[in-house]
Amino acid sequence: MRRAIDTLFGRLVVIVIGMLVLSHVAWFAIIRFERDNVQTRFAVEEAVFLVEAVRQHIANTPDQPLPPRVHTVPLGSADVPKPPGEDIPPPLQRFVEDLKDRLPDGTEVRLNEPGGPPSVWVHGAKDAGWIVVPVQPLRPPRSRDRMLVWLALIFSTAVLAALFAAWQLQSPLRSLAQAVARFGRGQPTPPVPERGPRELRQLTHGFNQMVREVSQTENDRAVMLAGVAHDLKTPLARLRLRAEMMDDEKMRDGVVRDVDSMAHIVDQFLVFAHDRADGSEPVSVDEQCERITRAYRAVTPGAQPIRLDLEAGPAFVLPAATLDRLLSNLLDNAHAYGAPPVVIETRRDAKGWVLSVSDHGKGIAPDDLIKASRPFVRLDPARGGSGHSGLGLAIVERLARRAGGECEIGNRAGGGLQVAMVFPFDIASRTVEERREERAL
Structure with a gap:
């Protein structure tokens, strides 16, 4: 039973699709990881910028009101959140650590309680109270469906292009294999078009040259065999006629049998030399x-x-x-x-x-x-x-x-x-x- 995987095209399809699946899965994981890192870095830079801006505002224009969602809280206020524990999610923990690295030594960083608007509480050594600034959500609602759609579209396009390339590579090989099968069965084999990669063109050219040389040799042998057999028919006919005229019946029958055997061999030669389609x-x-x-x-x-x-x-x-x-x-x-x-x-x-x-x-x-x-x-x-x-x-x-x-x-x-x-x-x-x-x- 023939299986599609046994053909060159089937194996190319399996290899191409397997490599595309692995590469797309790897790129999808890398993109997700890098996007998380970019979001964390952007949130850290934005929080540092806002904290520094609030400090400059308090130092230079303390009488002017702060922007919405940006305010200061006294140190002893009951609204101050608790220090972050070890059970916080890894992205938030990484955000807190990166933010401390960007701020002066001794700065304390806390996050507001879950359920409210995302914000960060910062208290430095020279700050009179807590500075509360908003931050971007580290895990915003992602358009995963759209991303998967784009990924599927790119994957389908890549598979179609790869299958077309595999078919272009396999098609000349299939034509060559069919020609080899015809040549092996002794059937007329027309020249195979020389197309495809250079090595395949060289192989096809060599096969066409071999077929031409073998055909020429077969034609020469057939012509020689047919010519010899044809030339023998006339003397055999004369020999049989002379044998029929012999008086000795026993010798006549023996010679006629030998002539008939030779004529049968000549006929076999002619049939074997005949190389045209019926x-x-x-x-x-x-x-x-x-x-x-x-x-x-x-x-x-x-x-x-x-x-x-x-x-x-x-x-x-x-x-x-x-x-x-x-x-x-x-x-x-x-x-x-x-x-x-x-x-x-x-x-x-x-x-x-x-x-x-x-x-x-x-x-x-x-x-x-x-x-x-x-x-x-x-x-x-x-x-x-x-x-x-x-x-x-x-x-x-x-x-x-x-x-x-x-x-x-x-x-x-x-x-x-x-x-x-x-x-x-x-x-x-x-x-x-x-x-x-x-x-x-």
Whole structure:
């Protein structure tokens, strides 16, 4: 099961959002702490200024009235508050300590009782009484809702910008990964746009160059193989004609069999060298399997019994030429090396449409399974024989990948070889009209 966290974009999203959450929480805590300190310092400076102003007023113009909320109280008045205890809140305690540090030594500072207007009582060594001045509340009503709204707005904007940047970084990598998957399946791979960071552009450029060189090598090999195979068809035809004119029947039959084997190898070369997309008409796989089975029984003397187990239905379609080549190679392979009965099966799986051909022979040794689909590899002694070039399973794998599927070669649990091909639903369920439009484009 695929998880979003397994993708590069998912991990970038988790990292970006996690870092943004940590940074915003840290900044929120720092802002709150610094705002408390700024409020305390401002309240201290304001109280010191007012106390000094009252002292100057008393010294210079004692007859003039003091401003509202600023007054003096005699030392023995009953209204004088008690000295602050140790149970006062930390902000008020810090305010009192900072205020004493700003005033002359020996100055006594008290706070008014809770419930009244916030004010501070100050008595210095030279003061005749208590000077009472108002102070700003150290914990005023804060617009926390507004602050949280702004924080959420900034966080959302940062997340969107970060996600866009992560998508811009991940998009070229996704295109490159898709191109690598197509190239690995043997499908035509167009050049990938070189975009993104410098390292990613260099990687994409190297991949495009590798695809071009591999494609050129494949084209050169296909042209050479097709040319050799094509040039051999004419002398083989002359050789067969001359063999037919031999008087010795036994020798004639032997030469004809050898010529037919060589012609079959040449045909395999041509099919393997063919590297163009199949433009034939898409047909229902189940119906075509039935037709190919009837034709194979009719033209192949001594063919092994073939059992059909077709459950895919009409939605499973493939190009007719590709399907004919797949089944003919697999049936020839089962007829040459396997044991009856040969089973052709189609079904719908979780990964896509499945087409499999299996026999009940000895199968392939586990150590040789990885080499079974390599071109020109013949597995001896179990899979020898005349008239075979070692291209049958290689052709099947190439045709399946060219059609957008995957080919898996393995041994059945009950004995025998099984070749299973899986085609994705979006590829093997296209209608005839969709495939025609694709070929036209």
